[in-house]
Amino acid sequence: MVALLTPRRDARPRAVPPAPARRRRHRRRALVGAAYASPTALMVGLFFVLPLLLVGWMSLHRWPLLGVPELNAPENYADLGDNSLLRTATWFTLKYTVVVTVLLFAVSFGLALLVQRRRPGVALFRTAFFLPMAVGFASASLLFLGLLSDEIGPVTRALDALGLVDGYVSWTSGSPNTALASSVALVLWRFAGFNMLILLTGLQAIPLEVYEAARIDGAGRWQTFRRITLPLLRPTIALVLTLMVTGSLLAFDQFWILTRGGPDNSTTSLVMVIYRDAFIRLDLGSAAAISVLLLAVLIVFNVVQLGVLRRRSQ
C-alpha cells in the first residue's frame, strides 16, 4: 500500500497539444489497449467462438471419433427422435430440475433469512452453511457415495436406529427414487450455502429505512415479508433461479459418480447422453447435435430471464 502514497506532483504544468498530435496520441493509445486485450481476444476466439461454430458444423456431419467426417445433414438431428435413452434422459433431467430448483430455493432462502441480521453466532453459522462449497463437486459426490453406503456409511444405521428404515437400504442404486433422492440431498448440501450467500447480498441491499417505514405504518412480520422483502428481492431471486435451472439442466458429476446413471438408466441426465454418444458410441456428430439443441434451449432461457431481470430492476 506504500506505493499508493508515493509523492504526487502538486503542480503539473501541461500544455494542451495541438489537435493532430492529440489525435495521433489517441490512436497510439488505442493500439496499446488493443495489444493488452489481445491475449483475451486470442483465448476467447480460439477456445470459445471457434468451438461454438465447430459444434454446429460437427452436428451436420457423420463424425466418428477416429476417421474422416462426411456431410450427412440433417441425419444427426432426425435420428435423435429414435434415441430412446435421450427421451428418458430428457424427462428425467426436467424432473430433476424441477425438484432441485424448488427444494434448493426453499432451503437457501430459509438459511438466508435465518442469518440475515447481525447477531451473535451469525458469522459462524454462515461459514458452516457455506463450507461444503469449498469442497470440489466431484469430491463431494464421492463423499456422499461413502456416506450413503452400507459398508461404512452411518446414514442407514442412524435411520434404522430411529425405526425409519428396515435393515439394508441401497440408497444410490436401489431404486430410481432413492437414487434421485441421494443426488438431491448431495446437491442441497453442496449448493445451499452458495445460493444463501447470493440471496443474502440481495437482502442486505434493501435499505433499513424501508423496513422502518413499514413498521411505523403498523405492518406485521408476514406483511412486511410479502409486501417489501419479496418484491424488492425479485431480481436476486430471478438470478438464483436462473443459476439453479441452468445448473440442473447440465447436471453430470453427481449422476456419473454417485448413481452411475442407474438403476436401469433411470438417473441418466442429458449431458451423460452427450458423453455416451461421443465417447462410448463414438458418434461425435450425434453428441454435437444434442449439444446444439441443449445450447439453443439454454440461450433462449437465459435471454428470457435476462429480459425479465432487466425489466423488473428498472
Next chain:
Amino acid sequence: MSSRDRGYRTTGAALSILFLSPLLWSGWASVRTADGFGLENYQRLFTSDNGIRPHHVLNSLTVCLLTVGGTLVVATLGGYAFGRFRFPGRDLLFLLTLAILMVPYATILIALYVLLGWIGLEDSLLGLSLVLIMFQLPFSVFMMRNSFEAVPRELEESALVDGCTSLTALLRVLLHAVRPGLVTVALFAFLTSWSEFFAPLILLNSTDRFTLPLAVVNMRTASHGSIDYAALEAGVVFMAVPCLLLFLFLQRSYVRGFMSGALKG
C-alpha cells in the same frame, strides 16, 4: 434471552451441525480402520492397483499452476485494457467474454476435444489448462476490469509523467493497487482447476495423465464388485483439505469475488 432468540440459536446450531457433519464424518471415516484408527486407508489409497500415484498429484499441481498463472496474466492484461483504454471492438470483445458464462461448457467440450486434437494438444495437461483458463475468463476479466476502474486515475497519470510507459506503470504501480482482485482471481482459478472433473474427463485419455479427481473416481469405476469406500474417503479428504484451508484463510477474497459477480449478474 427471549424465546425467539433461543429458537434462532437452536435452529442455527442444529443446521450448522447438519452441514458440517458430512465433512467431519469423511475425516473420521478416512482414519477409521478395522481395529481402531490409523493411516492404513491412506496407504491403500496410494498403493492399491487402481489407487492414485504421485504423478497424479503432480498432474493436478501442473494444471493448477498453468491455469492460475495463465488466468492471472490474461485477465490482468485484459482487465487493464477494458478498464483503462478505448479501442475498436472493445465492447464486442467484453460481451463475447461474458457470453462464455451463458454457454455452459458441457455443450462445447466435444468441439474442444476435436479442436485440441487438430493443434496437437489432445490428451495433454497444457490443452486442459488452456480450456480451464478460458472458462475462468468471464469472471476474472470482469473482476480485474472492476479492480482497475476502482484505482484513481491520478496514480497512473503520475507514473506516466514520471516517464513510465503504460506497461511499466502497470507492473510497478497498478499491480499493487489491484492486489485484492488478483488474490480473488487466483483463488477461484485454483479451486476450479484443482476440483474440476468434467473437462479433464473429456480431454484426458490416458490414466498417466489423470488429475486427482479423475484418478480417485477411477478407483471406484475400475474396481469390479466391491468398492474400497474407506480409501475413497481418504481420497476425498486428501483432495478437500487444501481447498478448505485456502477457503478458511482467504474467506474474504472468496466472498468478495462472488459478491461482485452475483450483484452484477
